[in-house]
Amino acid sequence: MSQFYLQDSRDHAYVGDGLSFWGVKGAGYVTDLAKAELFTLEQAAGHRETDIPWPKDYVDARVRIGVDCQYVEIREALDQHPDASEFYMQKPKAWNGNNLIWLKADGGFTSDLSKAVRVARADTINMIGRCGQTGCIAWPCAYIDTHSRRLVERDDVNIKEALRGTGIKLPKPKRPRMMMFNCHGCGRFISDEGRFISNCRNCGADNRP
Structure with a gap:
């Protein structure tokens, strides 16, 4: 049986580039797909005009991994993992919505943790110096991995492509x-x-x- 997420498409519902979905048991709207409610085809077809149904399989194949800055704390991270062997390098004072920004292996930055470089403990000082004037904050990988979540961003999905073959037609905006x-x-x-x-x-x- 096909399953669907329901996205709140109103402008205020976007968190940075992240899409917001109906939470489990009506618990507001969430960007974390693990906390999003799943709907049947019949339920998805009867959605409100401002809600967009996305096939679960389509969305799950296009997820990014994000880390919400509200739920991590560097002192806690270092206290919990004093002997960490690998670190992610975070760009200070930069966010995509609530998501932290990470250094990639090519020197660029991304909010997608799955594309972030993992730096050996012995290389962290040298890597911080390569981040430019702002430097970087080194987070133990084990801590960040446990505080990451699956989400989807607007540039990674296309609703026409997603709904092709489902029989669902979106109402034309009035x-x-x-x-x-x-x-x-x-x-x-x-x-x-x-x-x-x-x-x-x-x-x-x-x-x-």
Whole structure:
């Protein structure tokens, strides 16, 4: 049986580039796919206009690994793993939504932990120096791995491609209704935009507020 995630597509629901989905048992919206509710085809087809159904298999094949800055603390990490042998290098004061940014092997940076370079303990000082003026923060890999989560970002998915063959058709967005007012001079209808462009063409009244 096909399963679906339901995404809240409203502008405020995005966390950086990350998509937000209905949480398990109606527990708000989450970016962590492990905490997202799964729906049947019938349930997904009856979604609200602002909710977008994504096939689970499609999304799961395009996940990134993110680390929410709200749930990690460097002192705690070092205390828990004093003898750590490998470290991830984090770029300070940089985020994608709540997700920390990591150094890659080619010297670039990413919010996808699965693309981050793992640095041996003996190489951390040298690697921090290669990060430029801002430097980097070295996090024990074992700590960060346990605080990572699966998520999906908008640039990695395409809803038309995802829904192909499912039979689900998204409703066409409704065009906002034009605001209309009555001319205070003659009572004829005049648009909100029109009252700023010219006086009433019927009676000449100025309808600007």
